[in-house]
Amino acid sequence: MGDAVPPPATAFPLGLQAVAFWSDRVPDWQTARQLLRSGNAPAEGEPLRPPPPQMLQGAERRRASPAVALGLELARLALAAAGADAQAVESVFTSSHGDVMVTDELCRTLAHDPALLSPLRFHHSVHNAVAGYWSIATGNTRATTALAGHEHSFAGGLLEAALRVRQLGTPVLLVSLDLCPPPLMQALAPARQALGAALVLGPAGTGRQQLALAAAPASAAAPEPLPAWLDGSYQPDLARFLCALARLDDNDPDGIATPFSAPGRTPPGAELRMSLGGQLDLAVALDG
Amino acid sequence: MPLRGPPRPRMRIAHWTVTTAAGTGRDAFARALAANAGALRRDDFSRAGLDTWIGRVEAVDTVHLPPALQALDARVTRLAWLALQADGFAEAVRRAAARVGSQRVGVVLGTSTSSIAESEAAYRRHAATGGFSPQDLRPDLHHLHAPAAFVQQALGLDGLSLTVSTACASSAKAFAVARGWLQAGLADAVVVGGVDSLCESTLHGFGALQLLAPNPCRPFGADRQGISIGEAAGFALLERDDGPGARLLGIGESSDAHHMSAPHPEGRGARTAMHAALEDSGLAPDAIDFVHLHGTGTRLNDATEAAAVAGLLPHAPHAAATKGCTGHTLGAAGILGAAACWLALEQGLRAGTANTAAVDPALPLALALRCAPATAPTRHALANAFGFGGSNVSLVFGHG
Numbered sequence: 001m002g003d004a005v006p007p008p009a010t011a012f013p014l015g016l017q018a019v020a021f022w023s024d025r026v027p028d029w030q031t032a033r034q035l036l037r038s039g040n041a042p043a044e045g046e047p048l049r050p051p052p053p054q055m056l057q058g059a060e061r062r063r064a065s066p067a068v069a070l071g072l073e074l075a076r077l078a079l080a081a082a083g084a085d086a087q088a089v090e091s092v093f094t095s096s097h098g099d100v101m102v103t104d105e106l107c108r109t110l111a112h113d114p115a116l117l118s119p120l121r122f123h124h125s126v127h128n129a130v131a132g133y134w135s136i137a138t139g140n141t142r143a144t145t146a147l148a149g150h151e152h153s154f155a156g157g158l159l160e161a162a163l164r165v166r167q168l169g170t171p172v173l174l175v176s177l178d179l180c181p182p183p184l185m186q187a188l189a190p191a192r193q194a195l196g197a198a199l200v201l202g203p204a205g206t207g208r209q210q211l212a213l214a215a216a217p218a219s220a221a222a223p224e225p226l227p228a229w230l231d232g233s234y235q236p237d238l239a240r241f242l243c244a245l246a247r248l249d250d251n252d253p254d255g256i257a258t259p260f261s262a263p264g265r266t267p268p269g270a271e272l273r274m275s276l277g278g279q280l281d282l283a284v285a286l287d288g
Numbered sequence: 289m290p291l292r293g294p295p296r297p298r299m300r301i302a303h304w305t306v307t308t309a310a311g312t313g314r315d316a317f318a319r320a321l322a323a324n325a326g327a328l329r330r331d332d333f334s335r336a337g338l339d340t341w342i343g344r345v346e347a348v349d350t351v352h353l354p355p356a357l358q359a360l361d362a363r364v365t366r367l368a369w370l371a372l373q374a375d376g377f378a379e380a381v382r383r384a385a386a387r388v389g390s391q392r393v394g395v396v397l398g399t400s401t402s403s404i405a406e407s408e409a410a411y412r413r414h415a416a417t418g419g420f421s422p423q424d425l426r427p428d429l430h431h432l433h434a435p436a437a438f439v440q441q442a443l444g445l446d447g448l449s450l451t452v453s454t455a456c457a458s459s460a461k462a463f464a465v466a467r468g469w470l471q472a473g474l475a476d477a478v479v480v481g482g483v484d485s486l487c488e489s490t491l492h493g494f495g496a497l498q499l500l501a502p503n504p505c506r507p508f509g510a511d512r513q514g515i516s517i518g519e520a521a522g523f524a525l526l527e528r529d530d531g532p533g534a535r536l537l538g539i540g541e542s543s544d545a546h547h548m549s550a551p552h553p554e555g556r557g558a559r560t561a562m563h564a565a566l567e568d569s570g571l572a573p574d575a576i577d578f579v580h581l582h583g584t585g586t587r588l589n590d591a592t593e594a595a596a597v598a599g600l601l602p603h604a605p606h607a608a609a610t611k612g613c614t615g616h617t618l619g620a621a622g623i624l625g626a627a628a629c630w631l632a633l634e635q636g637l638r639a640g641t642a643n644t645a646a647v648d649p650a651l652p653l654a655l656a657l658r659c660a661p662a663t664a665p666t667r668h669a670l671a672n673a674f675g676f677g678g679s680n681v682s683l684v685f686g687h688g
Contacts, residue, residue, distance in 0.1 A: 012472070097431050098453075103404065106489055107411035114336055114492045122493030123549040123676055126400065127432055127453035132677025135543035141560060143541035144679070145461055148402075148432035148451040156450040163468040187420055188410055189430040215448070215474050217391070234431075277437065279391050279446035 011214040011285075012162045015207035017171060017200040018082035020074045021242065024048045024180055024194040025229050032230075036246035041229050047180065047194070055137040063120065064133065067099035070196050071130035071175050072137060078198035082207070084171050086138040089200070090164050091173040093131045094147040094157030096234040097189060099124065100181040108184070130175065153178075154238035155274035155282040161201050162213050171202040178234035195233035197242060209248070210287040218279045237274040241284065244272045248286055299467055299526045299536040300688065302384070302477070305375035306522035306627045307367070308614040309343030313374035317624075318631050320613050321639040324661050327613055328504040328516050328643075334491045340500040343518025343615025344486060345370070357442055360429055362406045363519075364399070364485040365438045371483070371521035372442060380525055381443045384477045394448035394475040396466050397436035398459030398482040400619035400675075402451070403429050405487035435483050439523075447475050453619065455675030456582070458482060459522070460622025460683055464539050466526050476527070482620035483521040490517055490618060497549060505585030505616070507609035507641055508594065508657050510648040512585045518615020522623035530688065534633045537668070537684045538569025544678025551589055555596030557680040558582075558672065562600050565682035571668055574603045576684070578632040578669040579656070580625040580639065583609020584616050593672065594653035604656035606664070612643030622681065625671035629685045632666040 021029035024047035035042060053064055053072035064072070071093065079086050097103075102124045109117050123129070128146035135144055143164075149156035154176045161174040177196030181189060204210060223240060225231070230239045248270060272284045305313060309327035310320035320327055328341040348367045353360075357369070372378045385393045410424035428434065433451040440449045448469055452462045459482025466478035484490075494500050494515055501514035526536065542564065544557035551558065566573055579601065582593055590609075597607060610628055611617075617624060631637045640661035641647075647657045668686045 096433070103407065106493075107404075107407050108415075110408050110488045110492060111411040111415040114334075114488060117492045117496045119493070119496040119498075119549070122489070122496055125489065125493070126455045126676045128455055128675070128677040128679055129548070131454070131543075132548050132679065135545040135678060136547070139545050141543050141545045141557060143464075144454075144543050145452060145464070145541075146454050146677075146679075147465075148453055149449065150428075150431050150433040150437065153433070156448075159448075159474075160450070160465060160468065163472055166472070167468070184411060184414060185407075185430075188407060188424060189427045277433075277449040278440060280448060 011212045012166055013204035013210065013212045014162050014165050015202045015204055016209040016211055017202050017207035018078045020077035020081065020198040022051065022070060022074060022196050033246040036243055065099050065124045065129065066101045066179055067177065068130050068133045070177055072134055074177065074196050074198035075134055075173055075175050078200050079173060082200035084200050087140045089171050089173045090142050090168060091131065091134065091144040092147065092157050092161045094153045094176045096148055096150050096153040096178050098127045099129060100179050100185045104182045104185045149277060152237055152275050152277050154235050154241060155276050159213060159282055165201050165203060169203055171200055174199045174201060176235060176238050191234045192232040195235055195238060197238055212285040214283045216281045216283045218275065218281050219273045240272060240274060244270045244286055297471055297528055299470055300529060300531060301534045301536065301630060302525045302527045302531060303377060303380040304524040304627060304630060305371060305377040306520065306624060307345060307371035307374055308520040308624065309345055309518055310613060312347050312370060317627060318637060321610060321628065321631060322637055322661055324640040324642045325613065326504050326642045328615055333486045334488060338491055338495055338500065339502050341504045341516045342486060343516060343617065345519050360434060360438045362403050362429060364403050364405065364435050364483055367485045367519060367521045368435055368439055368483045369442060371523060377523055378443060381479055384525060385445060388476040390444060390446040392447055392476040393445045394469050394478040395436055395440045395445055396450050396452060396462045396478060396480055397439060398452045398462040398619045398622060399435055400453060400455050400458055400484050401487050401490055402432045403434045404489050405485060406430065408488050439479065439481060443479065454679040455677055456618050456621050457673045457675035457679040457681045458619035458622060460673035460681035463536060463683055464541060467536065467539065470526060470528050478526045479523055480526050481523040482623035484617055484619040485519045499586050501585055504643045505612050506644045507583035507585045507611055508590050508647050508651060508653065509644040510646065512587065512590060514586050515584050516615040518617045520614055520617035520620040520624055522620055522627055534630045534685045535688050537686045538565040540564030540568060540682040542680045544680065546678055549676050551592040551674065553592060555592035557678055558593055558596035558674055559600050561680035561682040562596065562670065565670065565684045569684040571684060573601050575668045576601060576670045577605045578629065578638050578666045579605055579607040580628040580671040581607055581609040582672040582674045583611055585611060591651060594651040598652035606638045606658050606662060607653065607656040608639045608641045608658050610639050610642065612641060622673035625673055626683055629669035629671050632669045633685060633687060636663050636665050638662045638664060638666065
């Protein structure tokens with residue numbers, strides 16, 4: 001065997017330092033967490049619009065595509081909650097379908113009058129548009145990547161972020177989001193809601209929630225059903241992860257997680273299985 | 289002080305293949321590079337017939353997928369299929385899977401446009417008829433990961449699979465994901481690939497940005513007028529073992545943090561990526577003796593890359609750009625650049641810069657850039673791939 005063979009690692013421990021959340025039904029993690037813990041559903045109403053990206057000003061803010069707006073705002077909130085330096089982190093952006101609003105406009109223009117295609121629309125259409133705008137807005141020149149894995153987009157992104165944390169020993173930003181498709185795209189690739197989250201992940205022992213990732217043979221068990229208000233986005237695995245996370249702790253003021261050594265209380269941990277495509281699962285152990 | 293992770297193992301390129309406008313398989317690519325022959329043609333793909341030249345893989349128009357894979361039939365999957373069959377690549381992957389187990393072989397593919405040509409066609413049909421046809425309604429096709437899922441299925445693999453989509457740096461960045469999996473012991477072999485097929489979005493999109501050349505592109509030429517879009521697919525089987533083949537020695541990544549569709553004027557991000565790749569490989573700059581430039585043929589891209597390369601590699605190694613041969617194949621550009629490096633390492637074939645008659649004397653790269661190919665033993669080679677969003681990747685390859 002070669003001298004370069006590393007020992008096969010079985011589990012990758014890491015710390016979750018912060019979470020930011022948005023869906024077109026529920027605007028923030030604190031509310032989402034309360035709903036997930038109580039089993040209640042949010043009030044019916046019109047879908048929410050993505051929050052304005054506070055990192056952009058004036059014309060840039062108005063021109064930002066919906067995915068860029070959402071991704072930048074989620075990243076800002078998560079990094080602020082973690083107290084992390086936005087210029088010092090590497091970043092991983094993941095999305096199953098990318099900016100379906102931009103794809104829809106692009107395809108409609110191409111179908112009707114290709115000569116009218118706007119250069120702005122075209123450069124918004126790249127899958128790494130959110131990553132690109134985020135690096136410009138923060139001045140972060142470090143590595144960033146943009147991934148997709150269909151229904152395992154979040155699991156694939158989480159694994160990539162974990163491997164980067166392991167290599168760097170410093171925090172990594174993970175942003176995972178998908179929009180709700182407009183009508184024509186809806187017919188081609190059905191989904192009925194938007195869902196996004198940003199996580200700041202760091203080495204084991206950092207943050208107040210510890211995770212351990214491992215690859216495992218695919219489980220035959222059907223995944224636990226999601227609450228209706230969180231079911232139906234392009235990212236079911238992100239929804240499952242957030243459900244598991246929400247149930248772990250009681251009274252964390254930041255809506256992240258209580259210290260896991262909280263006195264007088266030993267909340268149970270959780271294990272979550274997410275497909276990685278093929279016949280492998282990502283097993284995620286969450287310390288209580 | 290930041291903790292450093294485990295040292296980077298050197299990954300072996302156990303097998304590879306590319307399919308471009310120059311033909312199916314690596315020999316067609318090697319012959320085109322050795323002859324410095326362009327394989328571009330006037331645009332006969334876009335429905336509008338644009339005033340530009342393209343790199344079209346003719347065989348895609350006649351290849352058929354086997355019945356079991358028909359559900360994912362699309363130009364991009366036919367292109368991927370065609371490439372997988374060349375050079376015994378699919379067979380080499382099957383042998384690897386038989387040896388280590390199909391769950392231990394991963395797939396990571398770089399693509400910029402994925403299956404968007406199928407979404408475009410569906411929207412055209414809807415505009416013309418007011419409805420979709422059944423073939424439009426394929427949710428498993430209308431997402432970015434569809435070509436990678438197709439490749440995984442076509443090769444009978446069951447391991448990790450992921451798509452990297454960072455515009456024209458996609459398939460170069462895919463090597464970073466693959467190396468991470470191998471290093472972490474999550475896979476024993478990884479199929480790394482890049483695939484992008486011709487579509488209306490990119491032809492009209494680059495047209496809207498006024499970046500399409502009206503003639504076959506001339507990277508680094510004084511008379512360069514822009515890009516020629518192409519399509520291509522390339523695959524490599526990465527392993528950790530000691531067998532024959534080139535080695536992936538270093539990867540460098542950076543972000544320009546400057547502009548969505550224009551590079552940093554002094555090539556800051558490009559230089560950072562190359563420097564990081566050298567550092568990762570443990571090599572001094574003067575160890576590099578072949579550079580495959582990203583070289584798209586636009587005024588600004590080539591000027592900034594020239595500044596970055598000349599600044600970092602003052603010893604003026606043989607540097608060349610091959611998009612005048614294949615066209616700019618976007619998400620597949622990274623693996624084509626890597627393949628040009630493997631030809632330099634394995635055969636001593638150092639590509640030239642097809643279509644470029646003379647280097648722009650205003651560029652600081654004039655000393656290094658070679659219009660003509662050459663044959664010379666090559667120790668270490670570096671490939672650049674830069675994309676929209678300021679996404680920069682450099683790869684360093686060498687011998688085992």
